[in-house]
Every structure is written in structure tokens, then in C-alpha cells.
Amino acid sequence: MNISRVIAATVMIAFLGLWELLCRILAVPDFILPTPLQILHVAVVQAPVLLPHAAVTALEIILGIVLSLLIAVPLATVMFVHPSLEKALSPFMVVSQAIPVFALAPLLVIWLGYGIASKVLMAAIIIFFPITVSLLEGYKNCEQEYVVLFRLMGARFWETMRLLHWPWALPFFFAGLKVGVTVATIGAVIGEWVGAQQGLGYVMIQANARLSVDMVFAAILWLSVMGLSMWSFVGYLEKRIIHWR
Amino acid sequence: MAGPLNAAEKLTVMLDWFPNIDHLPLYVAREKGFFADEGMDVTILSPSATTDALKLAASNNVDLAVSYAPQAIMGASRGLPVKVVGRLVEHPLSVLLYLEGTGIVHPSDLNGRKIGYTVPGMMDILTDAFAQINGIKKYEPVNVGFAIVQSLVAGKVDAIMGPYKNYETVELKEKGYDAGYFELREWGIPDYDELIFICGEKTLKDKQALIRGFVRAVDRAIKDTRHHPEKALALYFNAVPDAPQGMETKAFAITLPLYASTQRHDVTRWQTFADFAYKYGLIEAKVDVVALLATMAAEK
Numbered sequence: 001m002n003i004s005r006v007i008a009a010t011v012m013i014a015f016l017g018l019w020e021l022l023c024r025i026l027a028v029p030d031f032i033l034p035t036p037l038q039i040l041h042v043a044v045v046q047a048p049v050l051l052p053h054a055a056v057t058a059l060e061i062i063l064g065i066v067l068s069l070l071i072a073v074p075l076a077t078v079m080f081v082h083p084s085l086e087k088a089l090s091p092f093m094v095v096s097q098a099i100p101v102f103a104l105a106p107l108l109v110i111w112l113g114y115g116i117a118s119k120v121l122m123a124a125i126i127i128f129f130p131i132t133v134s135l136l137e138g139y140k141n142c143e144q145e146y147v148v149l150f151r152l153m154g155a156r157f158w159e160t161m162r163l164l165h166w167p168w169a170l171p172f173f174f175a176g177l178k179v180g181v182t183v184a185t186i187g188a189v190i191g192e193w194v195g196a197q198q199g200l201g202y203v204m205i206q207a208n209a210r211l212s213v214d215m216v217f218a219a220i221l222w223l224s225v226m227g228l229s230m231w232s233f234v235g236y237l238e239k240r241i242i243h244w245r
Numbered sequence: 246m247a248g249p250l251n252a253a254e255k256l257t258v259m260l261d262w263f264p265n266i267d268h269l270p271l272y273v274a275r276e277k278g279f280f281a282d283e284g285m286d287v288t289i290l291s292p293s294a295t296t297d298a299l300k301l302a303a304s305n306n307v308d309l310a311v312s313y314a315p316q317a318i319m320g321a322s323r324g325l326p327v328k329v330v331g332r333l334v335e336h337p338l339s340v341l342l343y344l345e346g347t348g349i350v351h352p353s354d355l356n357g358r359k360i361g362y363t364v365p366g367m368m369d370i371l372t373d374a375f376a377q378i379n380g381i382k383k384y385e386p387v388n389v390g391f392a393i394v395q396s397l398v399a400g401k402v403d404a405i406m407g408p409y410k411n412y413e414t415v416e417l418k419e420k421g422y423d424a425g426y427f428e429l430r431e432w433g434i435p436d437y438d439e440l441i442f443i444c445g446e447k448t449l450k451d452k453q454a455l456i457r458g459f460v461r462a463v464d465r466a467i468k469d470t471r472h473h474p475e476k477a478l479a480l481y482f483n484a485v486p487d488a489p490q491g492m493e494t495k496a497f498a499i500t501l502p503l504y505a506s507t508q509r510h511d512v513t514r515w516q517t518f519a520d521f522a523y524k525y526g527l528i529e530a531k532v533d534v535v536a537l538l539a540t541m542a543a544e545k
Binding site for chain 1: 316319
């Protein structure tokens with residue numbers, strides 16, 4: 001076990017311990033803030049209820065990631081190859097992020113229905129931005145000497161893209177993807193808040209209406225586990241793919 | 246009658262929702278000085294979610310909260326330390342809403358159709374009870390959230406449980422659609438108070454006289470509203486300038502007869518609803534409503 005893991009674990013335990021302690025000392029009622037142990041208890045006991053919902057949310061997020069990759073990778077590439085397009089499209093991209101997704105959600109649900117499509121799109125709208133921006137920055141970051149070298153060696157355009165710019169941009173791409181997968185849960189959950197029959201967001205709304213705050217937190221706990229797993233998975237992929245680092 | 250006191254006691258009330266015509270008596274009481282007559286200065290707050298007010302009252306962070314009878318019963322079954330101290334709207338406003346001309350005249354016509362609901366955890370359970378009671382054997386429940394009018398008009402659902410008969414019917418009419426609805430208490434759901442005032446147990450103990458005065462002022466405002474509805478509405482629009490006046494004027498006509506005619510609680514009616522809530526799974530633990538209700542105003 002390395003030192004950073006020890007630090008992470010210590011901080012986590014200290015934080016949870018303080019939370020548990022303060023709740024008990026100040027006698028905070030559980031409808032305001034349940035203690036970590038209570039939340040853990042509900043998260044485990046209610047796992048048979050929560051996990052099928054978690055699976056739905058996970059599916060929405062994964063499809064959202066796939067969809068955003070299908071948009072972000074070609075978009076960043078085209079914008080890199082044609083800088084004029086970058087100038088033309090950037091305002092639209094910024095606007096897409098400036099609109100609060102919460103305002104967009106009810107509309108998307110009406111347009112795309114109460115099913116999974118509206119949630120996938122919500123997640124994708126949030127994820128595609130960091131991926132596109134990071135990938136584009138990665139392409140641009142390539143040192144000019146290498147570009148000149150490739151040219152001197154007679155590499156064709158797509159060869160330069162594939163063998164130089166793409167590998168060069170990969171660390172940037174993964175950085176963007178990491179940001180993307182961690183915020184993807186926001187899009188999916190907000191989509192579920194405004195119209196869904198399944199998913200952790202739906203559980204949260206339902207539990208809130210029934211005043212079961214412990215269940216709301218249990219859903220958040222599973223959501224965090226999901227976010228953390230996806231983040232670690234992307235980290236693992238990064239290590240496997242960028243083996244030269 | 247005593248004039249406004251110099252050292253008026255502060256009292257905060259959190260609404261269940263953004264200010265709307267259902268809360269009109271509160272604004273009348275404030276604007277006409279009924280609260281001041283009781284020696285209090287009332288601040289009205291809006292919540293960010295419908296359960297906020299109840300929770301904040303239970304934790305004594307606000308003095309009073311506007312809540313719903315079903316919500317108060319849910320809170321009581323979870324052991325929240327709250328008391329129902331007053332009444333605002335004495336019958337359900339929530340209905341099962343549908344569009345006229347879609348072949349729905351009786352609840353059984355909803356067999357095999359899509360029924361939307363507004364608040365998961367509450368309206369889905371009421372829908373289920375309504376279906377069981379009225380012989381709707383099969384239906385597809387759909388959570389429509391706040392997109393009530395859009396969902397009905399776009400045909401995503403055939404009916405929706407939970408919209409208010411004084412609001413969504415008017416809103417649909419303005420968009421050119423005729424809305425029909427099934428009144429819950431006419432179709433087997435026990436009658437209940439749509440809007441009530443609740444108070445944290447500690448607040449009630451500490452500020453009993455003040456809460457009593459508040460309930461008296463609300464009662465007075467409701468009676469005054471009945472006598473001078475136009476004046477009351479004008480006062481309300483003055484106090485809530487961004488209210489959609491055209492729509493709320495029509496909503497007011499529907500709401501006027503429903504403001505609480507008395508501040509006395511009907512214990513039997515409350516218990517009937519609490520038992521119903523337990524039977525159909527709205528609450529997991531039985532509730533004895535006597536412990537939940539606190540009568541604050543003597544009948545005149």
C-alpha cells in the first residue's frame with residue numbers, strides 16, 4: 001500500500017468519524033442528517049431495492065459516455081484539422097454548458113419521452129464538453145519539432161494524426177474522460193428527477209417525498225460508489241493504453 | 246382591539262410551494278394587519294422542495310409550515326416531532342386529471358391506459374389505491390414530475406394523479422383544452438385537508454400564545470376573504486406582484502369555497518385517512534392522529 005492510499009483512507013475515516021460523532025453529540029435528528037453508520041446500514045439492508053435502480057442509472061451513464069465519445073472525438077478532430085471550425089463552433093459548445101441542465105431536463109423528457117433516451121442525452125451533454133476540450137488541447141499541445149520531423153520524413157496527413165497527434169493527445173483525452181465520467185452521474189440523476197420510473201435519482205425523489213432521508217443518502221452512497229468505480233476503470237484503461245508513460 | 250404593538254414578535258412561515266392563490270388568506274392577514282393585531286410580524290418564505298417546510302418546522306428552524314395532511318401523517322409515522330395547529334384548505338385539491346374527449350367518463354375507462362403521477366412516493370401510491378378501489382385492473386404508471394400540462398397535451402399519458410383542480414384545469418383551459426377530473430373523495434379516497442399549518446413540538450411549547458394568535462388571524466382572514474373576495478384578491482396581487490393575474494383570478498373562484506371554514510380539526514376524518522394511508526402502504530407505521538392534532542382556536 002502506498003502513502004497516497006494511506007492518506008486517502010485516513011482522511012475518509014476522519015471525515016466519517018467526525019460526522020458520526022457530531023451527529024451524536026449534537027443529537028441531529030435523522031430526518032435532517034443521518035449518521036454514516038445509519039446510511040451504511042440502509043445502503044446494505046436496502047441493497048436488493050437499490051441495486052436494480054443503480055443498474056439502470058449505470059446503464060444510462062455508460063450509454064451517455066459512449067454517445068459523448070461518438071460526438072466528442074470526431075468533433076475535436078475536425079476542429080483541430082480546421083481551426084476555422086473551432087472558432088465557429090466554440091460559442092455553441094460553451095452555450096451548451098452554460099445552460100443549466102436542470103432547466104433543460106424537463107424539455108428533454110417531453111421531447112424524448114420518459115424512457116432512458118432523455119437521461120442518456122442529459123449525461124452525454126455534460127460529458128462531451130470536457131472530453132472535446134481536453135482532446136483538442138492535446139492535439140494542439142504537440143511539439144512543433146515532431147510535426148516538422150514527421151513532415152520531413154514524408155508522413156501523410158492521416159499518418160501524422162494517427163501516429164503523432166493521437167498518441168500525444170491521449171493523456172489529455174483521458175484527463176477529460178475522467179472529469180466526464182465523474183460528472184456524468186449529475187446528468188443522469190437530474191434526468192431521473194424530472195421523469196422516470198427507475199434509477200437512483202428516482203429513488204431519491206421518492207425517498208425525499210416519503211421523508212426517508214436515510215434512503216436518499218443510501219442512494220447517494222451507491223451513486224458515489226458508481227462514480228468512483230468508473231473513475232478507477234478509466235484510470236486502469238489509461239495505464240493499459242498509455243504504456244509508454 | 247389592540248393596535249399594532251411596538252415590539253411585535255417575529256414569526257416565520259414557510260409555504261409548501263411558491264406563493265399562489267391557495268395561500269391568499271395569509272397575505273390578506275398580513276396586508277390587513279390581522280397579524281399585527283395579534284402582536285406579531287409574520288415573514289413568509291418559499292421552499293425549494295415540498296418537503297422542506299415540514300422538515301424545517303420539525304427541526305424548529307421555521308415557526309410554522311404549510312403542509313399537506315397526507316404529508317403530516319407520513320411525518321408522524323416516521324416520528325417527526327410536529328403538530329397540526331391550523332387549517333388552510335379543507336378538502337383535497339389534488340385530483341385525477343384527464344382531457345375531455347379522450348373517452349374517459351368513469352374511472353374504469355382508465356383500464357389498460359397510462360396514468361401519470363406527480364410526486365413519487367405519494368401520488369403513485371394514491372394512484373394505486375384509486376385503481377384498486379375503482380376496479381382499474383391494469384394500468385401503466387408514469388412519473389411525469391412537474392410536466393403535467395405538457396404530458397397530457399402531448400398524449401404521453403391519459404390521466405395524471407396529483408394536479409390541483411384549481412390550477413391545472415385553468416392552465417389547460419387557457420391553452421384551449423377542456424380538462425375533466427375525478428374528485429378523490431367522490432371515488433373512495435377518504436377526505437382530507439389539502440393545506441394545513443404545522444409547527445414543531447418545541448416551537449409550539451415555547452410560543453403557544455403566538456401560534457394561537459396566528460391561527461386566529463388566519464381564521465379571521467379567511468372569513469374576511471369570504472365577505473370581500475374582490476378586495477382580498479386585490480390585496481393578494483398587491484402583495485405578490487409577479488403572480489399570473491388572469492390565471493389566478495380564475496383559480497381563486499374555484500378555491501374560495503375551499504378555504505377552511507373552521508380551525509377545529511375533525512379527528513374522525515383525520516383518523517380515517519391515517520388508517521387508509523396505512524392500509525394502502527402510504528405509511529409503514531400506524532398513526533394515532535390525536536397525538537398529531539393540536540386545536541388552537543376556540544370556536545366563536
